[in-house]
Every structure is written in structure tokens, then in C-alpha cells.
Amino acid sequence: MNKLPPLASLRAFEAAARHLSFKRAAEELGVTPTAVSHQIRLLEDTIGMRLFERLPRKVALTETGSQLYPVFRDAFSSMTRALGSVTREGSRKAFTLTSTTGFTAKWLVPRIARFNATHPQITLRLYPSDAVTELGTGAADCAIRYGKAPFKGLVAEPLFTERFAPVCSPLLEIRNPEDLFNHTLLHSEWRRNDEFTPSWKKWFGHAGLSGKVPEVQTILTDDSHVIQAAVAAQGIALASTVLVREEIEQGLLIQPFAPELEGLTYHFVYPETMSEDPNVMAFGNWLLEELAGTPKKLRTDRKETV
Structure with missing residues (x-):
């Protein structure tokens, strides 16, 4: 081959291989899944080999795709670093943070104006x-992730441990756990499923009511939708006490009784190379200060990587 295939095809392949999903690659690249599929088909025709196995509801890399993916992944990463290295020091004003949709909507977005007010020279993109x-x-350059550290290849700064509890509108007049049997139970559908995944079954067990657990009647796929349904008095939600803090402070929701289920920890994570990026470090320090209410700094000697 005297020349490389079109860059758009290579970028579509790298994103689809990383996500193992044409749909998620399309969301990242800002195009349609059909466009991603077309670019990958063009790349396959160019090299004369299949890169993906198209399976029902998912895709998998072929042997050729598995061989090429790390090469293109590292190439795009190298290009990103090279472009950054030739930019004048201090001129890089934007960075991208990724987090779950629920945490972004309910915790980050309501507070982001405070970060902008104290760091007007930095542009933060939320993904x-x-x-x-x-x-x-x-x-993305950095992330807020929920789970157990260490995270492979990343520096991890613990932020807070999650807790889950029943919350509801005061209009429902819920006073004791037995009242739950007369109302709709709301729950968020989690991607993970382990001993730390919250569920009504676990909560009723902690409350000493494991012998009579009602069926969960409404399951939503987004934490913010569950909270909205609870505010609208559509039922009782088993929700993150962190994500509903604002609604409780405003009197829109109440936590009528204990117990609470303990979850895992949220971490601010970033590649070790990002420790030299002043904007990422400024955001990390702001996160710690926002959570603690007092000035704090990231521990630059923290090496929770593997």
C-alpha cells in the first residue's frame, strides 16, 4: 500500500474497536451508526480483510481487527500527545471530563458554574x-469513575463513598417501612451487578423485612429519571443520597427512614501523563475543595496505577 486509508475510516475503526459498539462509536464521533458502519466497510474493502464479526446486537473483533486495534489506538494517542507538545505552554485551555450520565446531570452540572467562576481561562467539556x-x-482526558481502585494504568484520587436509601415526595406521607407495600417502588437499572449493586431486595434485607419483599414495579435506565419520578410523587426511589442532596435540601424529597446501603467509591482518575496538565490538576483540586468545603490539593505523589 502506497498510502494510508482515509483518516475517517481509521478513526471510526479505532472508536468502534474500543467500544465494541458502532452505536457508541457514533455517539463519540458525532455521526450516525450507519456512517460508522460505512467507514469501517470502506476500510475492510481497502485492506481486503474483515475487521469485525457482526453478531446479533453486538460486534466482535476478528483476528485481524485485534491485531490492528492496538496499533491505531497507540497511533491516535501519540498524535494527541504530539499536537499538545508543540502547542505553546499554557495555551491549552480545554479538556474533557467523562462521568456517568446520572452523576454528570445531578452533581456536576449544578456546580459547574462555580468552577467556571474561579477558572474562567479553562474550558471544560463534559462527556x-x-x-x-x-x-x-x-x-476524554480524565474521568470520575465509580468502583474499586486501582484502575488499570490510571492515577486514582478517592472522592467519596456512595450510599443508597429510600427517598420520596413528602406528598406520599411515607412514615415507616411497612408503607412501602402500598406504593410503587422505583429503581434504576444498573450496568454492573455485584454485591455492591443496590437493590430493593438488599434494602429490605437490611431493614429486617426480607421475608416479604414486594416486586419492584417501575425500572428506569437513568438515575436522573428515577429522581424526577420520585419528585413527581410517582413512587419511592432507592437513590444515591449524594445525587438527591439538592432535592432533599429544597424539600422536594425526604429520606423517611433508615437503613442506608453502602456502595463503592467515586474516584477522580487520569493518566499519569495528565499530572503535568495544569487544567486537569486545577479541576481535580476544585473537586476536592467542593466536596470538603475547604481548600485541598491533589496528592501528586499518589501512584495508584497498575
Whole structure:
């Protein structure tokens, strides 16, 4: 081959291979899944080999695709670093943070004006996604992730541990756990499923009511929608106490009783190379200060990477 295939085809392949999804690659690139499929088909025709197995509801890399993916992943990452290295020091004013859709909508967005007020020279781009986004590939520079550290290849700064509890509108007049049997139970459909995944079954067990657990009647796929339904008095939500803090302070929701279920920890994570980026570090320090209410700094000696 005397020349490379079109850059758009290579970019579509790298994103689709990273997500193992044409749909998520399309969301990242700002195009349609059909456009991603077309670019990948063009690349396959150019090299004369298949890169993906098209399976029902998903795709998988072929042996050729698995061989090429790390090459293109590293190439795009190298190009990103090279462009950054030739930019004048201090001129890079924008960076991208990714986090779950619920945390972005309910915690970050209401507070982002405070970050902008104290750091007007920095442009922060929010990339909400419930899928884990690989950092350092151009899609995102840093992330807020929920789970157990360490995160492979990343520096991880713990922020806070999540807790879940029943919350509802005061209009429902819920006073004790037995009242739950007379109302709709709301729940968010989580991608993960382990001992730390909250569920009404676990909550009723902690409350000593495991012998009579009602069926969950309404399941939504987005935390913010669950909270909205609870505010509208459509039922009782098993929700993050962090994400509903504003609604509770405003009197839109109440936490009528205990217990609370303990979850995992939110972390601010970034590639170690990003520790030299003043904008990413400024945002991390702002996060810690926002959570603590007092000035704090990231520990630059923290090396929670593997």
C-alpha cells in the first residue's frame, strides 16, 4: 500500500474497536451508526480483510481487527500527545471530563458554574457516558469513575463513598417501612451487578423485612429519571443520597427512614501523563475543595496505577 486509508475510516475503526459498539462509536464521533458502519466497510474493502464479526446486537473483533486495534489506538494517542507538545505552554485551555450520565446531570452540572467562576481561562467539556471511556485516546482526558481502585494504568484520587436509601415526595406521607407495600417502588437499572449493586431486595434485607419483599414495579435506565419520578410523587426511589442532596435540601424529597446501603467509591482518575496538565490538576483540586468545603490539593505523589 502506497498510502494510508482515509483518516475517517481509521478513526471510526479505532472508536468502534474500543467500544465494541458502532452505536457508541457514533455517539463519540458525532455521526450516525450507519456512517460508522460505512467507514469501517470502506476500510475492510481497502485492506481486503474483515475487521469485525457482526453478531446479533453486538460486534466482535476478528483476528485481524485485534491485531490492528492496538496499533491505531497507540497511533491516535501519540498524535494527541504530539499536537499538545508543540502547542505553546499554557495555551491549552480545554479538556474533557467523562462521568456517568446520572452523576454528570445531578452533581456536576449544578456546580459547574462555580468552577467556571474561579477558572474562567479553562474550558471544560463534559462527556456523560455510562460506558467506560478509555482515557488518553482523544475522547476524554480524565474521568470520575465509580468502583474499586486501582484502575488499570490510571492515577486514582478517592472522592467519596456512595450510599443508597429510600427517598420520596413528602406528598406520599411515607412514615415507616411497612408503607412501602402500598406504593410503587422505583429503581434504576444498573450496568454492573455485584454485591455492591443496590437493590430493593438488599434494602429490605437490611431493614429486617426480607421475608416479604414486594416486586419492584417501575425500572428506569437513568438515575436522573428515577429522581424526577420520585419528585413527581410517582413512587419511592432507592437513590444515591449524594445525587438527591439538592432535592432533599429544597424539600422536594425526604429520606423517611433508615437503613442506608453502602456502595463503592467515586474516584477522580487520569493518566499519569495528565499530572503535568495544569487544567486537569486545577479541576481535580476544585473537586476536592467542593466536596470538603475547604481548600485541598491533589496528592501528586499518589501512584495508584497498575
